[in-house]
Amino acid sequence: MIWAKLAFGGFGRRGVEAVVALAILALSAAIVVGALMVVEGARDVMARAAHEDRPDVLQLKSRFNRAVFETPRSGNLPPLTLPVYEPLIDPGKLAGLGATVLARQSLLRNVVSGESFLNLYIFGIEPEKEIQLGIFSVARGRLLHSGDGAVAVVDQASARALGVDLGAAFPVRKADGQDLNLTVVGILDRLELRSPPPRTAEAPALIPNASHVSSGVFVTLRTSEEIFGRATLTDALLVAPAADDVPSLVDRAREAFRLEPGVFVSESYSRFQRKVHDFALTLALCSAVGVVTAGLAVSFAANLLHDIYSERRTQYAILLALGFLPVESITPGIGFGLITAGAGAIIGSALAIAFAPSHFAMPSLMAELGAVEPKFDALIATVVAGMALTAVALGLAPTAWNLSRRSVAASLSQERG
Numbered sequence: 001m002i003w004a005k006l007a008f009g010g011f012g013r014r015g016v017e018a019v020v021a022l023a024i025l026a027l028s029a030a031i032v033v034g035a036l037m038v039v040e041g042a043r044d045v046m047a048r049a050a051h052e053d054r055p056d057v058l059q060l061k062s063r064f065n066r067a068v069f070e071t072p073r074s075g076n077l078p079p080l081t082l083p084v085y086e087p088l089i090d091p092g093k094l095a096g097l098g099a100t101v102l103a104r105q106s107l108l109r110n111v112v113s114g115e116s117f118l119n120l121y122i123f124g125i126e127p128e129k130e131i132q133l134g135i136f137s138v139a140r141g142r143l144l145h146s147g148d149g150a151v152a153v154v155d156q157a158s159a160r161a162l163g164v165d166l167g168a169a170f171p172v173r174k175a176d177g178q179d180l181n182l183t184v185v186g187i188l189d190r191l192e193l194r195s196p197p198p199r200t201a202e203a204p205a206l207i208p209n210a211s212h213v214s215s216g217v218f219v220t221l222r223t224s225e226e227i228f229g230r231a232t233l234t235d236a237l238l239v240a241p242a243a244d245d246v247p248s249l250v251d252r253a254r255e256a257f258r259l260e261p262g263v264f265v266s267e268s269y270s271r272f273q274r275k276v277h278d279f280a281l282t283l284a285l286c287s288a289v290g291v292v293t294a295g296l297a298v299s300f301a302a303n304l305l306h307d308i309y310s311e312r313r314t315q316y317a318i319l320l321a322l323g324f325l326p327v328e329s330i331t332p333g334i335g336f337g338l339i340t341a342g343a344g345a346i347i348g349s350a351l352a353i354a355f356a357p358s359h360f361a362m363p364s365l366m367a368e369l370g371a372v373e374p375k376f377d378a379l380i381a382t383v384v385a386g387m388a389l390t391a392v393a394l395g396l397a398p399t400a401w402n403l404s405r406r407s408v409a410a411s412l413s414q415e416r417g
Contacts, residue, residue, distance in 0.1 A: 021301045022344040025391065028297030029348025029384050035290035036383060037356055037374035042283050045372055046276055055272035056243040057133065058250060059195045061235040062088040063262035088263055089233040093256045099249055102129045102237040105224040106197050106213075111162065111172055118161055119203040121216035122172065123193075124224020133194040133237065141166050141186030148220050153186035155215040157204040175229030182219065191215060195237060243269060294387050301341065302394035337396060341388035349376075349384055
């Protein structure tokens with residue numbers, strides 16, 4: 001009974017300061033949570049934009065040339081002049097650039113189909129790397145494996161044009177004039193290549209009237225080297241370790257191919273940075289508001305709690321003199337502070353969540369990135385909890401320090417004086 005009276009006595013006289021501390025923490029928590037919810041929602045929008053634009057990826061491509069690629073093998077049709085990439089990129093020069101390399105051979109080929117022939121884009125790719133950047137949705141069969149031989153994966157449009165199905169084979173003329181039969185092991189119903197080549201000739205297409213190649217025949221890079229009779233690449237994608245490494249990677253790539261006038265380096269990093277520049281500034285402003293508000297709130301609440309604890313030094317000293325442990329003496333004060341600060345943090349968070357809009361459009365001068373959905377997550381909960389704990393710790397620290405450094409008699413003498 002004595003411990004209870006002494007432990008909880010004195011809080012009533014400072015009840016107004018406790019209510020003020022709770023109100024300050026509630027208001028500041030609402031502001032901080034609101035600002036951080038906007039920041040988290042906007043960061044999701046920027047992450048989605050980065051996933052779509054991939055500013056960490058740059059492309060190397062050869063010059064575009066119009067040349068007689070292959071003459072028909074039947075009928076009286078004249079040779080065709082078709083725009084194609086020239087395979088000028090030496091894969092050996094890509095090894096020392098410090099990036100993940102997706103090597104490609106993307107060329108046009110005339111393939112016999114019945115009594116006629118049709119144009120097909122044939123892509124030599126590294127399957128495991130390519131599917132990490134593009135979309136390959138298999139309707140039937142399977143995707144390519146790096147160890148595959150004379151097999152191919154085709155899209156539905158190309159399969160219909162060729163008149164082939166899963167397990168069927170069709171011939172492709174190699175550079176040495178011989179035919180290579182490719183067996184179909186997979187048929188795609190959706191295909192989205194990262195940085196596809198431009199569509200330069202009539203060929204089957206999954207997306208009608210598209211300006212880029214939306215269909216084709218996919219083989220492993222080893223098979224395409226056998227078809228084209230060369231190891232040089234038409235284009236390649238370089239994935240930087242981080243988006244901020246792209247400028248230096250561009251410089252290294254240009255230096256490596258400075259003697260190759262037909263090789264070009266293109267990047268989307270600069271365009272993406274301009275696109276999200278004002279978005280990033282808005283996030284920085286919201287983050288700054290949250291940090292300043294949290295700092296001021298913790299400071300005011302800690303001062304108010306310090307006044308409450310300072311008024312109770314007599315009770316702490318009496319409890320120590322009666323033989324109670326220091327932890328037992330100060331535990332009620334810690335609990336009171338935690339309840340006050342915790343209640344303020346919870347009330348403020350609940351208000352911010354209740355009045356937050358489901359979505360809103362953040363002003364953006366350079367591009368429309370879509371609606372922002374405020375998001376409350378574990379990080380925000382941790383920040384708010386940290387505010388409450390910091391306020392209690394700072395408010396209690398001076399009193400705990402004085403009691404640990406000074407004798408009980410000194411504390412009582414000071415109170416009587």
